Amino acid sequence: MRLDDLFRRQARTLSFEFFPPKNDRTWYTLEDAIDQLAPLGADFVSVTYGAGGSTRAKTREVVEHIHAKTGVSAMAHLTCVNATRGELQTLLDEYAGAGIENLLALRGDPPKGQERFTPTDGGCAHAVDLIDLIRDRGGFASLCAAFPERHPDAASREADWAHLAQKLRRGASGAITQCFFDPNAYVEMLAHLTRLTGSHPRIIPGILPITDYHALVRFCERCGASVPQSVHAALAPLADDKVAVRKAGMAWTVAFCRELLEAGAPGLHIYALNRSTAAAEIVTALRLSGHLD
Numbered sequence: 638m639r640l641d642d643l644f645r646r647q648a649r650t651l652s653f654e655f656f657p658p659k660n661d662r663t664w665y666t667l668e669d670a671i672d673q674l675a676p677l678g679a680d681f682v683s684v685t686y687g688a689g690g691s692t693r694a695k696t697r698e699v700v701e702h703i704h705a706k707t708g709v710s711a712m713a714h715l716t717c718v719n720a721t722r723g724e725l726q727t728l729l730d731e732y733a734g735a736g737i738e739n740l741l742a743l744r745g746d747p748p749k750g751q752e753r754f755t756p757t758d759g760g761c762a763h764a765v766d767l768i769d770l771i772r773d774r775g776g777f778a779s780l781c782a783a784f785p786e787r788h789p790d791a792a793s794r795e796a797d798w799a800h801l802a803q804k805l806r807r808g809a810s811g812a813i814t815q816c817f818f819d820p821n822a823y824v825e826m827l828a829h830l831t832r833l834t835g836s837h838p839r840i841i842p843g844i845l846p847i848t849d850y851h852a853l854v855r856f857c858e859r860c861g862a863s864v865p866q867s868v869h870a871a872l873a874p875l876a877d878d879k880v881a882v883r884k885a886g887m888a889w890t891v892a893f894c895r896e897l898l899e900a901g902a903p904g905l906h907i908y909a910l911n912r913s914t915a916a917a918e919i920v921t922a923l924r925l926s927g928h929l930d
């Protein structure tokens with residue numbers, strides 16, 4: 638199902654994010670995660686696109702596979718990196734031919750070794766240009782990325798959120814956020830975007846389950862998300878006790894999700910990272926407390 642149709646029907650959605658496996662062994666890990674998560678009844682799943690377009694064929698293969706295996710709506714991530722507009726248009730035709738109807742339209746990060754993003758000659762400079770291409774071609778629902786703490790290149794949160802509003806106005810049916818750990822940042826972004834767009838934009842929080850303190854710090858350094866002092870204070874002393882840190886981290890994650898849903902989040906997008914246990918625990922806990930259907 639196209640996500641714009643799904644969003645019109647349903648006030649809240651549950652979704653999981655996967656990445657394309659690199660080899661046969663990791664393919665089995667992904668298969669296992671899909672099998673374990675399927676009974677939880679996600680509304681959609683998404684599959685990432687390697688930096689520089691490195692997993693282009695794999696992303697499509699995984700999207701098609703999940704949809705065929707589970708019947709769940711699947712969304713392919715797509716970036717502007719290393720592609721001209723003509724190449725992006727060809728890719729859109731291929732996706733349409735494969736029956737893929739949902740795309741997460743992204744600018745992408747600079748390829749390895751480059752500090753700043755430089756558009757390809759004849760390519761798209763920003764995600765909004767890709768959203769224009771997708772809208773003009775027709776046949777797809779597009780979503781976009783959102784940054785509760787601001788994108789690292791942006792001069793301010795407000796400047797970044799104005800660009801987010803532009804993406805929503807130009808055709809994105811909603812947005813999924815970068816991982817973040819401060820509920821106020823999300824609430825402020827939602828209120829600001831509601832003022833800018835004059836409607837209630839569909840901005841789904843991206844949730845990174847906390848299962849390992851060291852991994853959390855590394856992940857957040859890589860993607861530019863900040864970890865609040867309160868999380869450091871709670872988890873750093875337990876960092877080397879795998880069981881204790883996982884227990885505390887997961888309790889923190891579930892409480893965070895409850896706070897976001899109570900503040901009006903239109904669902905959750907869980908970064909499952911091709912594993913099922915943490916995502917399943919979060920969904921089960923939220924269903925038990927009546928925070929998710």
Ligand SMILES: Cc1cc2nc3c(=O)[nH]c(=O)nc-3n(C[C@H](O)[C@H](O)[C@H](O)COP(=O)(O)OP(=O)(O)OC[C@H]3O[C@@H](n4cnc5c(N)ncnc54)[C@H](O)[C@@H]3O)c2cc1C
Pocket residue numbers: 684685686687688689714715716741742743744745746747762763764765781782783788789790791796797798800803804813814815816843
């Ligand atoms: C949910 C999610 C999933 C992701 N999945 C992937 C993935 O699969 N593969 C991958 O490579 N990366 C992925 N990323 C990372 C993403 O590609 C990077 O964060 C990238 O740096 C920004 O992408 P964007 O789509 O937000 O870019 P944009 O919306 O283009 O924004 C990038 C910067 O430009 C500014 N800007 C935007 N529009 C304009 C404009 N019209 N004029 C001037 N400035 C503007 C913004 O404020 C921001 O600072 C994902 C990010 C998120 C949040």
